[in-house]
Amino acid sequence: MLQVFLLDPLKATLLAAAVFIPFERLAADRPAQRVLRRGWVVDALTGVANTFILFAVLLVSLSAVDHAAESFAPGARAWVAARPFVIQVIAAIAIGDLGVYAGHRLMHTVPALWRCHAIHHSAEEMDWLVASRFHAVDLLVTRFATLAPLVALHVSAPTIGGVIAVFGWQAYLVHANVRLSYGRLGWLLVSPQFHHWHHSAEREAFDRNFASVIAGWDVLFGTVHLPAGRAPRAYGIADKVPSGFLARLIYPFTREQSSREMTSRPAPRS
16 A cells, blocks of 8 residues: 555656656757756655545545446446457547546636646646646546546556556656657647647647647647647746645635636746
């Protein structure tokens, strides 16, 4: 149990550091950006701490989904469980990413949820550790939207484990300070360039590029923004999000809720 709660998240973070810190030096989008930029400690600790906060909640909620689905669609679940592992993985990534798209778009649409998601968007520099900069509520919504359909369909445990690994490493990659576009495949698969536009402070990019793995979901639903030949000039939002872990945790609940203004992000910097 200690390994689940503490050692695995720590090992994953350390392994990601060993992979992405050199990668960011070799293929940096912004070479002048520091390896250990301001706020990196809090972001790293947040990623580990969220495991503690969310484990029990996700376990209970996904268990409820599993029991409900077994009552309503046992035949469909048995059919899915009988599919080959490779087919399950491909389908699970597509379905899970559609869940990410829906949950992520909801975070940008509902004012109360945006206040949680604003913590993630408050990053003014992009690197692999921004993938850990999430409020627990934000992460819960996204994880539930990703995993609940897979649990309901009764995909195998190894498949779910593989999907979690793919989405986890993809999150590190697409936030990393690397110049990587995938060329024409960038309209099908989410690249760092694709996701960096999601974090852009430029008005034209607001509320675009919600998918995590399959860019085709944004193409299909008309929310893609991928201008050729250029990168975002600035990242972040105007909201004064606190820098400490506990302060960020209570931040969404400390001010009056209001609808999100498009002007809440800063103007592009030259």
